[in-house]
Amino acid sequence: MRGRLIYLMGPSGSGKDSLIDAARDSLLGLDCVVVRRVITRSAESVGEDAMGVTTEQFAQMRREGDFALCWRANGLDYGIPAEIDRWLSDGRHVLINGSRGHLSEAMTRFPTLLPILLTVKTDALRKRLERRGRESAEEIEARLERNALFSTDAAREDSEGIFQLDNSGELSTAVDSLLALLTREGISANADRI
Template sequence: MAGRLIYLIGPSGSGKDSLLDAARSRLAERGCRIVRRVITRSAEAVGEAAQGVSPEQFAALLAQGAFALSWQANGLSYGIPREIDDWLAAGEDVLVNGSRAHLAQTRERYPGMGVLLLTVDHTLLRQRLIARGRESLEDIEDRLARNARFTAQMIAGNDAGLYVLDNSGALEDTVEHLLSVLLKIQCGRGLAPDGGGTVA
């Protein structure tokens, strides 16, 4: 039985990297791999255990067909190694830290995928973005407005493959919610909670 792609999205500051770091070992115990992205900025690679490459190296990898998925955002290039297709074919679930802008294209390639939308309280998100000091207050307010519209549209669409995780509280609570979502996905594929057999 093929595995399922799980596509994590959420606004900057929602805590995607922190969530993946906290849940990594427990997801692995449940047969779910977290993909190591390839990014054209070494500093970001430190934050999320990604592989940092130069723009020239990224272009060469792309030309070689090294990526199952790739996109550009905020002046950076992102790539998801094509080996995820082997993992999925072997029955492993694969969690990708994805891009909201690339969601439609990813769905075309993996129509049965699940989408994890990580949300956070509007006021808390504003505080996190201000604390980063990367954008002006006007840019932050624009970002927050875009995020609110996107989140409302996603939820209103009532997508059966959409799971919403609220990361406004304790990180461990979000991890537990993530694990419960993974269990639902695996049971939906006919896997028992321990990862083997079928669900009665």
């Protein structure tokens, strides 16, 4: 039995990292590995728990086939370690923090991929961004504009098989919704591995 790739997407500030962290123990109970991305940014950068590498290191890793998936966005390179291929073939499920712009390529590589778009209402996003205090007023407005584009695209994507998950309210509600969606889609621990 092969595992399934769970491809979580969403605009910056939608709470992907918070959702993943809050659901981590429950995901392990479903035999689901949460992948740590490789990103070309300083390890001291604020944000997700990613492996920070230089642009040169990333290019070398790419040449050496260290990535199952990789893409460039917002001036940074992102890589998903090739180790996921082994996990999936062993029957484990794998959750990655993916990119909407790279989804079609990921679906080609992993045809049974489960695409999930994390959405957040504009008012909730504004409060989160203001509360964390990392962005200027102009940067917050730019993120809100990108979120509005995501929302517009999301309405169209309902018919394209992309599951939407609202993260505008309590984080525990989003975790419950994520776990319910995964269960409905057949994500569960492989009995042979327990």
